[in-house]
Amino acid sequence: KFNFPELSLATVKREYCLDLGKVRNIARVKLNGKDLGVIWTSPWQVDVSNILKEKNNILEIEIANLWVNRLIGDEWLLDDGIKNGTWPDWLLEGAPRPSSRYTFTTYRYYKKEGELQESGLLGPVCILAK
Numbered sequence: 001k002f003n004f005p006e007l008s009l010a011t012v013k014r015e016y017c018l019d020l021g022k023v024r025n026i027a028r029v030k031l032n033g034k035d036l037g038v039i040w041t042s043p044w045q046v047d048v049s050n051i052l053k054e055k056n057n058i059l060e061i062e063i064a065n066l067w068v069n070r071l072i073g074d075e076w077l078l079d080d081g082i083k084n085g086t087w088p089d090w091l092l093e094g095a096p097r098p099s100s101r102y103t104f105t106t107y108r109y110y111k112k113e114g115e116l117q118e119s120g121l122l123g124p125v126c127i128l129a130k
Helices: 067-074
Strands: 016-019 022-024 027-031 034-039 045-047 059-063 120-123 126-129
Touching: 034 045, 059 120
Parallel strands: none
Antiparallel strands: 016 045, 016 126, 022 120, 027 034, 027 059
């Protein structure tokens, strides 16, 4: 939640954009309940001219983590996958997973010691006058 008092100070109507700075690698943006879409490439900007208010703006930004980071993170959890070339019973029976892993792969390329890739909203986030 933020205020933008510059709106009341402008003597002429100006256009503004929300600049997310640096994003790795995809962001969905909502401002004041309006979905402004998905931004997936540079420049990480979206027009907010007709949505921005002087007070009580509500900004929501959803970022997707990289799949490789999720795979590396899951390597720290109980291995409930394929053993000796056999599919796990929980999968064949449609039962809940016995672990808290998010992913399931037939080949485990990544190790838990693997280097995480830069991911997320790295910013800085600001509003720019056009």
